[in-house]
Amino acid sequence: MTATEAALWPLFLFAVAASYSPGPNNIMVMSTAARLGLPRTIPMAIGIVAGFGFMVSVVGIGLAVPLQRFPSLVGVMRWAGAIWLLVLAWKIGSAPGGTNGSERPAMGFLAAAGFQWINPKAWIMAVAAAATFVIPGHGPVASSLLRAAVFAAVGLTSIASWMLLGLGAGRLLATPGRLRRFNIAMGALLAASVVPAVLE
Template sequence: MLESLFPIVLFTFSTSITPGPNNLMIMASGLNYGVNRSIPHLLGICLGFPAMIVAIGLGLGTLFSQFPLLHEIIRWVGIAYLLYLAWVIANTRQVDSAGSNRPFTFLQAVAFQWVNPKGWIMAVGALAAFTSPSGEMWIEIARIALTFIVIGGPCIIIWLLFGVRLKKRLTEPRHLRRFNITMGLLLAASVVPIVLGAQ
């Protein structure tokens, strides 16, 4: 049991702790809005991604294999949405700014998982690597989803707390502006491998 679980834990940790759209966005949210206002966003990632794994594992993947155009549409919508979010983050000028710049809600963060290209790669990769046709699919899928909650959740929290920690250092507006522009550019850059892979 432990031997079969260790590779899933390793995969989950390595994919959850490394930079990606979710981590960059939750870090920027921590800096701009603090922990309390970012909790719905955090929970949306921590619960939304495992729910996506379950949905794909239980049959949505079959739908996409039968209708590859649908998957391609979701990929390009995801790319466009990531670029929009990169622009919004880069143009955030003030900590706790009011108006149109608000932290993600729980449902927005859950919905974002479905247009997050890195999320698709992680979900499909985990299901392909850690399930087998001869195994009990329900149990294997549940094990992967639970591992992403138990291991992936703390990784996301680290990025949130890193953003909050930076908030104390970035007290000058020009430093905050540079940080948000950098985060926006990094988020936009995360799209490049997805676009190149789509060619």
């Protein structure tokens, strides 16, 4: 096993644990798939993976340093993310128990990609990966791109799993009343995910 491979394994395990655990991205994808099905969830899911991969690469290349110099900017971004998550939680929780076929997801590709920059869990993951997992024999840019590639690969499988879980839940919750209760539960979970961000 090469030094690069030896360094990538711990990163891979970290990416699996971080990506598969519940968080704003996974809850939104699961809820959208349950309500609207896979075709209308896929753009959001791909946006999440692409946006977070880009974020990991940019943070690793050097964005973390200026953010450490200006901690007030981090606070502003954290609160902006918390407010936006609460808005999304309200939209999900107040969604009707059925769909007329024209309902749109809370976010499309670009919005989901951009959302990563105010997603508290995404920031924690990106900064932790950049600070913890150094790839021997690679400069900052190459290391950041390798980290981003690992997160993108794991993220695709993670987000697909949450989409399929949501699709299965949607089939089990075929009646409007059950789907309405599911929407309320998903909205509450998303709102609860804000708590660690604002208390940190």
